[in-house]
Amino acid sequence: MAVARPRKATIRDVAARAGVSHMTVSRVLNGSPNVGAERERAVREAIESTGFIASARARQLATGTAExxxxxxxxxxxxxxxxxxxxxxxxxxxxxxxxxxxxxxxxxxxxxxxxxxxxxxxxxxxxxxxxxxxxxxxxxxxxxxxxxxxxxxxxxxxxxxxxxxxxxxxxxDVLGATLAAEHLLARGATGVAAIMGPAGNPATPDRVEGLRRTLGDRLLPTVAHAGWDTPAGYRAGVELVRSAVPFDAVACGNDRIAVGVLQALRDHGLRVPEDVLVIGFDDHPVASSSRPHLTTVHQPFxxxxxxxxxxxxxxxxxxxxxxxxxxxNVVERESTRRPTSEAGSQAATDPAPVA
CATH class of the missing domain: 3.40.50.2300 (Response regulator)
Incomplete structure (x- = not known):
């Protein structure tokens, strides 16, 4: 046998319990200042005792907002x-x-x-x-x-x-990429590869612009575009290594791409940061759990x-x-943390990048 659900308390039930009109209850519910303290207290006690819950639709009609x-x-x-x-x-x-x-x-x-x-x-x-x-x-x-x-x-x-x-x-994004480029230059980068997200995403051209403005001819001419995920970053990293184009740093479009690049470099015998510097973008939790921990551009999401x-x-x-x-802002971690003397020596002697 079906069990009848208990009837919901209405605004008129509250009014009857409080001994006021239903309009007074409505004013209390809508925060009107035109209700005396004693009546407001009676209404609120009645609401609690009856278990009344205001209708969202009724409140929307009364206040003009959907909340x-x-x-x-x-x-x-x-x-x-x-x-x-x-x-x-x-x-x-x-x-x-x-x-x-x-x-x-x-x-x-x-x-x-x-x-x-x-x-x-x-x-x-x-x-x-x-x-x-x-x-x-x-x-x-x-x-x-x-x-x-x-x-x-x-x-x-x-x-x-x-x-x-x-x-x-x-x-x-332009500023973020500029900060990333300045960070790499300060740590001795001489040939920076860029592996960005999809070209159609508006963040991508802004980040490329920031890199290009700051790095000039130290940015490799060809910018790689990948998906935003780690497998796409891995594939792009493998293609970069196999291209035989000299590079000693990689600027990535986001942290997930960078994690894939780290794995690709490791699989091909390149050490980070000793051989190649890697910087990501976003500062998601994966940046601090990667191996090595990833330097990245923090975005205040x-x-x-x-x-x-x-x-x-x-x-x-x-x-x-x-x-x-x-x-x-840039958050520095292990993927670009070369010893200060090593970074300074590289910047001064400008050696050939790792191929």
Whole structure:
């Protein structure tokens, strides 16, 4: 025999228990200052004793807010699960929202069907703002978001970004690559190979620009482009060694690529950092667990998530969109930590790089 579920307490049950009108209960729930202290106390005691839970839909109608921010991801779901960048940004978002009434709602929007569902909810006011984690994989969704009249924050930059429509937060990739190049030069690098991520990702040309500006002819003419994962880094590292082009340092597009490069160098009898310096990008946990531990460009992904929440809240409150550019820094570990005397000697004598 089916067991009847207990009836949920309603706002009228609370009003009857507290001895006030249901409008007074509504005012208490919505934080109105126009309720006396004694009545507010009676309402809150009644809420506790009846087990009343306010309807999210009713609260949205009363306050004009959904108390939810969409976190949109246009990369495939397996990329979300394997790329630590997204986890770090998501942690920043959730940490920033934890002390607030707002909840983050993840929308996977890699397919046209998923995008259509998400846009339909956005246009209906199901969320107060959208934080877009991967705007560089978009396929026209930014145009739809612009038409949806919902505040949008982009975690990343686009060359033709409409700054009047979208807020954005990103780390300065040109500066990060410049710092990486300066670090390698200071440790005696004379021939730097670059193994970057996919050429179509907007971070890639910025990082190549930073390397080229700083290294000049010490950057090998051919920049290799790989996937963002470790196997792709390994394959690119093997191709680099087999090319017989002289090099004594490798600048990698991210830490996972760098870990693959470390393995490729090791498999071909090259020592890091004694023979070849290797530097990554991002400073994910893999950088401090690799063998040897990886020097890398730290990107403040956790802060990026927190700033994205701040920007979204500003726009929800009626403020204009704005852009925040975060500053990266180099974290030195074993993969570039040559003895000071050795690095200085190399820089002074400029020997032929390792082939």
């Amino acid at each position: 939810a921010y969409a976190v949109a991801l246009t990369e495939p779901l397996d990329e979300l699960l394997t790329d630590p960048t997204y986890a770090a940004v998501l942690k920043g978002i959730t940490d920033a929202l934890t002390p607030t009434p707002v909840v983050p709602v993840l929308f996977t929007m890699a397919t046209s069907e998923e995008r259509a569902k998400g846009m339909r909810l956005f246009k209906r006011g199901a969320v107060d703002a959208v934080i877009h984690l991967s705007p560089y994989v978009d396929d026209g969704m930014l145009d739809d978001l612009r038409d949806a009249h919902v505040p949008v924050v982009l975690c990343g930059q686009l060359g033709d970004l409409d700054k009047a429509a979208f807020a954005s937060v990103y780390s300065d 956790d802060r990026q998530g927190k700033v994205a929440v701040d920007l979204a809240a500003e726009m929800v409150a009626g403020g204009p969109p704005r852009t925040v550019v975060l500053t990266p």
